[in-house]
Amino acid sequence: MEQLLVVGKIVAPHGVRGEVRVIPLTDFPERFSKLKSVFLDDGSTLDIEYAKTHNQGITIKFSGLNDRNDIEHLRGKLLKIAKKDAVKLPKGEYYTFEIIGLKVYDDAGQYIGKITEVLKTGSNDVYVAEQEDKRQVLIPALKKVVTNIDIEGGQMTVKLQEEWE
Structure with a gap:
């Protein structure tokens, strides 16, 4: 399995329409607006309907998860991306x-x-x-x-x- 990088952590549901609050664990929080999907620890994939900046965090709506009950089990989960999708750093800088x-x-x-x-x-x-x-x-x-x-x-x-x- 390819290496995955942690980019955020789901801290809580946000509202009643299936959105979650995420703490970005990346130097590039703007990446969330471009992500199409993320991985969870169990290897499952969640497709992202939209992501937007909210206070110091990010609010994400996952496709097919439409109310608070659908997303409650995601509390505390880490969001990951494939290593190949990491933001390219300038020459001489490394992760x-x-x-x-x-x-x-x-x-x-x-x-x-x-x-x-x-x-x-x-x-x-x-x-x-x-x-x-x-x-x-x-x-x-x-x-x-x-x-x-x-x-x-x-x-x-x-x-x-x-x-x-």
Whole structure:
């Protein structure tokens, strides 16, 4: 099965005509107005009749679900899209899901570890690489530190702190 990305969470029914309130869990909430369908955790698909911005969230009407009783069971469900439908990022920018799992090497080719987490610090992200002995190496996501990211090849090259100038 293809990889799915979470883009929102249904928080509650909205009104009595089958609409739901959704909290966007994406940097691109405008995507909802263009979506034709979404996946749920169980793999089922819901077709979207319309979606509109409402306060800090999104209101969605799913096709065939026309009253509050039809949608009550959807409360708390995550909405997902296929990875292939993700918004294309500019060159040199990556989604967190693309970074996690990359093998990290220093610029001499020495294996450092595997990215297990991306910390959002505000100023810049920090990649957490876990070494074979389970120790963690923190790598700031800065151009002077991360010299190459090869998503297809599954690896990242970094310049270690001792080498920074």
